[in-house]
Amino acid sequence: MHTVQAQPYPFTFRRDATAVLVIDMQRDFIEPGGFGETLGNDVSRLQAIVPVVARLLELARGMGLPVIHTREAHRPDLSDCPPAKRERGDPSLRIGDVGPMGRLLVEGEPGNDFVPALKPEEGELVISKPGKGAFYATGLDDYLRSTGISHLLIAGVTTEVCVQTSMREANDRGYDCLLLEDCTESYFPEFKRATLDMLTAQGGIVGWTATLQQLSAALTAETET
Numbered sequence: 001m002h003t004v005q006a007q008p009y010p011f012t013f014r015r016d017a018t019a020v021l022v023i024d025m026q027r028d029f030i031e032p033g034g035f036g037e038t039l040g041n042d043v044s045r046l047q048a049i050v051p052v053v054a055r056l057l058e059l060a061r062g063m064g065l066p067v068i069h070t071r072e073a074h075r076p077d078l079s080d081c082p083p084a085k086r087e088r089g090d091p092s093l094r095i096g097d098v099g100p101m102g103r104l105l106v107e108g109e110p111g112n113d114f115v116p117a118l119k120p121e122e123g124e125l126v127i128s129k130p131g132k133g134a135f136y137a138t139g140l141d142d143y144l145r146s147t148g149i150s151h152l153l154i155a156g157v158t159t160e161v162c163v164q165t166s167m168r169e170a171n172d173r174g175y176d177c178l179l180l181e182d183c184t185e186s187y188f189p190e191f192k193r194a195t196l197d198m199l200t201a202q203g204g205i206v207g208w209t210a211t212l213q214q215l216s217a218a219l220t221a222e223t224e225t
């Protein structure tokens with residue numbers, strides 16, 4: 001067992017029952033010209049965590065932990081994009097419209113790909129998801145159950161949207177989740193802080209949080225006890 005000095009209390013996991021889940025580290029959310037920016041957001045806050053998430057991937061791969069990547073993506077005909085999602089708000093461009101990195105949030109388009117520093121390696125599972133949650137209309141739950149994964153180490157963007165939704169979905173399905181505080185980010189710092197507080201309140205009602213350094217210390221402790 002490994003034990004991370006987490007909030008609200010230590011998080012314990014077995015390495016052979018744990019995967020890293022990286023949510024939506026895509027150009028569409030992180031680079032200028034993508035979906036996130038068309039909604040009026042400053043993407044620089046999200047760019048800042050890319051090197052930290054890269055260190056998490058390096059650590060996980062070095063330790064032999066499975067890594068799963070999600071991307072928010074719709075089919076080119078938008079048949080999996082509810083009109084309510086496409087028509088929401090007053091963005092400068094909508095899902096499926098052509099932006100500087102191709103059609104927004106459409107699979108196969110340059111902007112829908114992962115940022116270069118965080119590309120999946122061969123053999124790592126990539127889940128395309130039409131919603132905010134990683135479990136909605138995907139095979140993620142079946143994959144985790146069939147591989148005996150019960151614990152998730154979560155990273156990605158944005159903290160209060162796709163990350164929080166996915167962590168809540170995982171929690172309801174019985175997974176123990178640790179969110180890496182410095183491997184997640186929001187366009188709104190106050191929403192990130194509030195989300196971390198909400199997830200860990202009431203004795204970890206949704207799960208745990210810790211820093212990458214705290215995870216690293218637990219994983220590299222000399223022996224798995």
Ligand code: C5J
Pocket residue numbers: 023024029072132157158159161162163
């Ligand atoms: C959003 C996400 N923010 N990945 N998606 O629309 O959080």
